[in-house]
Amino acid sequence: MSPSAYILANFGGPRHAEELGSFLTSLLTDRDVTGNFLPDFLHKKLFSFIAKKRVSKVLPQYLSLKNWSPIYQDTENLSQALHGLLKAPVIPFHRYLPATHHTTLEALHTLQPRSIIGVPLFPHFTYAMTGSISRFFTLHAPQYNILWISQFGSHDAFISCMEAHVNSFLDMQGIPEENCCFLFSVHGLPKRMVSQGDPYQKQCEHSFSLLSSRFPKAESILCYQSKFGFGKWLSPLLKTLSYELKSQKPYVLILPFGFVSDHLETLYEIEHEYLPILKSRGYKALRLPAIYNASSWPRTLAQIISSSFPSESELLIK
CATH class of the missing domain: 3.40.50.1400 (Rossmann fold)
Incomplete structure (x- = not known):
């Protein structure tokens, strides 16, 4: 019912x-x-x-x-x-x-x-x-x-919608998949919460595995963002990768697939903190709008x- x-x-x-x-x-x-x-x-x-x-x-x-x-x-x-x-x-x-x-x-x-x-x-x-x-x-x-x-995050409809959303963005920008390093970003979480039984990390990893398999020509990395306070958080951090990424791909696309709507973490943190770092290192860096922007x-x-x-x-x- x-x-x-x-x-x-x-x-x-x-x-x-x-x-x-x-x-x-x-x-x-x-x-x-x-x-x-x-x-x-x-x-x-x-x-x-x-x-x-x-x-x-x-x-x-x-x-x-x-x-x-x-x-x-x-x-x-x-x-x-x-x-x-x-x-x-x-x-x-x-x-x-x-x-x-x-x-x-x-x-x-x-x-x-x-x-x-x-x-x-x-x-x-x-x-x-x-x-x-x-x-x-x-x-x-x-x-x-x-x-x-x-x-x-592992539902086939979500994965397929994200795949279409990414492909639409690449087509609009005129960027071939094989020229891309994808940084799949989700919100971070303290490691102590995972050690206490929170399934978040495993779910993110499974979702990432399903989604990245749809883009075999691209280089794909799962990362975490928005660390707050002290203590150890899940890694690699998007901030750290922005400074230390070693990819031969000319384009770096940050895909915030853990966020369904754009907000401060995407519109400011990614756009104004991480993209400039990547660009200063010679990459052509872009942010994928949240899936909310997909018509489907x-x-x-x-x-x-x-x-x-x-x-x-x-x-x-x-």
Whole structure:
């Protein structure tokens, strides 16, 4: 039986300067993201302080973007497209935009859906993100039995859509595949989380293996970006590769296949930090826009949703 409603969950991104502080505080005080090594009161106090300090650092980065982070509006637009394709209500949710949470919960209350499928827009599962989203609804909407599509990074429809998206970009740029080194990028994760049982690394590696096999003429490397704080993170880091890459290919294309929508990590971090480094070393470096920009993405996601086997919330929370 088809569900009576869907939740389309994404990271959320600040829409204006006044929202930046609450966005960072909501993100960094989330224990699923920053860990459980401190008592509750110390954790909240420390990471609220860190969030406040980071505002001045990242504000210029957001201001350099044309319209701040597009991830909020992208998610809203995608929910409307999916509503037409799935023939059911699709409620958007923005995890780290607390000002929007009431709208999501109120929509659930109004609809009173009999069954709900949650769709986190993250190709690869991690307790730090998909798990956090599941925990939010367990805490704030326990009356609903929500099943979750926990990952889709190895789904054939996703791989095929990414393949077509890459080929379309290469054709548009007039770049032969055999002249390319592909840096397949996903968000980084502390190694301690992997050692504690998080399946993220294995899923990223499997997804990379499937996707890179579609491009046998290119050189392909899996890498991780957006390291924050101290400790060891999954490697190789995209930042390190930007300085140390040794490829005979003239073109380096960064493919952020772990992100379905462009936001600060792609529009600023890749565009303004890593591409200039690669270009200074003589490479012709480019960034592939996120898969959200592919015209076939809404229909592909609808296909993924309709053919996936969702999981109970309890299985996604550590």
